[in-house]
Ligand code: ADP
């Protein structure tokens with residue numbers, strides 16, 4: 001094994017940056033491999049084009065003859081680009097993307113063949129996908145799941161395959177993927193937000209939710225990663241002593257990007273351009289070998305697809321550049337973890353960002369309406385929002401020693417805090433003309449269109465308002481954005497729907513003017529949401545105590561956090577907004593709890609194996625060297641023997657005690673796993689993995705890392721942190 005380590009280091013030192021050609025203008029290749037509006041205009045008949053566009057904009061059904069035309073044009077376009085296969089591309093609840101390729105090729109009479117792709121093949125497929133998680137929705141004998149075309153996300157070509165974004169549902173209609181509930185949530189928020197917009201502008205017909213994600217990741221040399229079974233099997237290091245130099249000098253953050261990584265990024269960006277993923281920024285992050293990439297924001301469904309696609313492409317491009325890309329939230333202990341900030345806002349078909357302050361008092365009142373309703377939605381559903389980002393890997397950030405915390409709070413900045421304070425003082429019921437003028441001039445009229453303090457400098461807030469959007473920062477770097485985006489859009493939809501009912505009631509029953517009614521409802525919302533607002537440092541015990549007083553949840557682990565998904569309130573919310581049925585909510589809970597158990601189980605097995613089969617034998621080997629040494633010293637020195645061999649003897653003892661520490665804790669862990677596995681109840685099982693199995697990881701690691709510092713570097717089998725993180 002140590003041979004592998006040194007072989008890997010040698011290989012990795014010899015790797016040269018892979019040259020990439022880049023003589024094309026990005027704007028020229030952007031979207032070249034996408035069957036987008038522009039391409040459709042060229043390839044589709046007018047009827048077909050209009051059919052697809054009205055499906056995209058208004059959710060209209062596409063009829064069969066149109067589907068036939070679209071599929072045939074799609075095929076012509078794809079064939080002209082050298083494509084041979086097509087696939088329905090979907091996002092099952094495994095967290096990755098799935099595809100099953102079929103050739104266009106079909107045989108016909110007379111030993112001939114043609115390329116065929118009909119409307120039926122475009123619209124619906126029945127992949128034999130019975131092994132994807134369904135949370136018990138499909139019995140295995142009724143295992144059929146269908147994929148169905150999502151025309152709101154354009155088809156694209158990757159390699160020689162035409163990929164058609166699809167939803168994945170059970171035979172009985174239940175969602176088995178991330179996209180289906182997301183589309184329903186986006187529909188719900190469109191309806192609710194459009195209705196509210198109409199208080200301010202009757203021309204609004206549609207509200208779109210937008211998402212701009214920022215993807216953090218690590219690059220590790222492919223050879224070095226391959227020398228670590230923990231990285232290969234779990235995506236993170238399960239042990240390893242921290243490097244003498246880590247991130248303490250902050251010399252990697254925004255520093256010059258190393259050439260190999262830079263070339264990887266350039267090729268990645270070219271691929272993204274071809275696929276119409278509008279990546280714009282790239283930079284080094286805090287930890288060594290950590291980077292970030294962000295696109296221009298897009299409509300949320302498309303942005304979610306693009307993020308999934310990007311993660312997939314990143315893996316492939318990284319491999320060509322001899323890297324392994326790590327999306328795990330905490331690949332290295334003691335280093336910054338990775339997240340995926342989800343920048344979110346709502347905008348109208350009239351071109352207004354509803355979360356950006358406007359130029360007139362009326363547009364600012366609209367802004368405040370959406371701003372305050374979002375805060376209220378988060379206040380009412382903080383626990384569900386926490387559940388939406390829960391996973392075994394994200395537990396290493398949330399609630400562990402890293403910002404953001406597991407407590408959901410909202411940062412809004414000093415200026416807006418003042419505005420809310422003023423609004424809280426608005427008179428109940430009818431407003432005097434003076435008060436109205438005063439409000440319009442000095443409160444609503446005074447929101448500057450540039451909010452100076454809109455950046456949360458300490459960056460510890462999990463949900464921060466940043467000038468013209470909210471930034472949900474607690475999302476995990478490996479997560480599919482579909483889950484948090486479904487929850488966020490659903491809770492906001494529900495909130496806006498309730499808001500409309502309350503405002504209408506005041507107008508109808510209390511005879512208030514529209515703006516008076518809006519002010520009245522917002523005032524009450526500010527009061528009831530105050531507890532979720534927090535501007536301070538969200539990292540540490542002081543905030544935990546404060547949050548507890550305020551009644552905010554602090555679910556530090558996934559099994560605790562996930563429970564909120566199946567509370568009566570959450571189930572009713574999803575049903576009410578027609579985003580998920582009770583069965584769907586419960587199935588997801590089950591799937592995620594299962595996934596949690598399996599994650600910890602796999603990590604436990606890998607850690608046990610490395611500790612016992614790699615670390616302990618190495619320690620014994622080194623201990624034997626020391627024993628030989630002591631024996632020799634004894635032979636040479638007679639009286640002086642004790643003093644010259646003192647350190648060696650201490651080391652021998654120390655090694656023994658660490659070996660004992662490893663063996664006893666691995667045994668404990670195996671027993672704990674055995675007990676956990678015997679539990680049928682999924683909640684109890686997950687809790688058992690969380691509280692009985694996982695804590696032993698730290699004890700085992702402690703002894704392994706100590707041994708790493710003691711034993712001869714020459715025989716240590718596992719590639720060290722400094723080698724993983726600083727080799728170029
Ligand atoms: P950071 O959070 O690192 O300071 P930025 O402010 O540059 O980074 O992040 C901006 C991100 O927010 C980008 O991905 C951008 O596309 C996205 N964004 C900007 N405006 C909106 C909006 N109205 N809706 C959603 N996302 C947006």
Ligand code: MG
Pocket residue numbers: 214341471
């Ligand atoms: Mg950000």
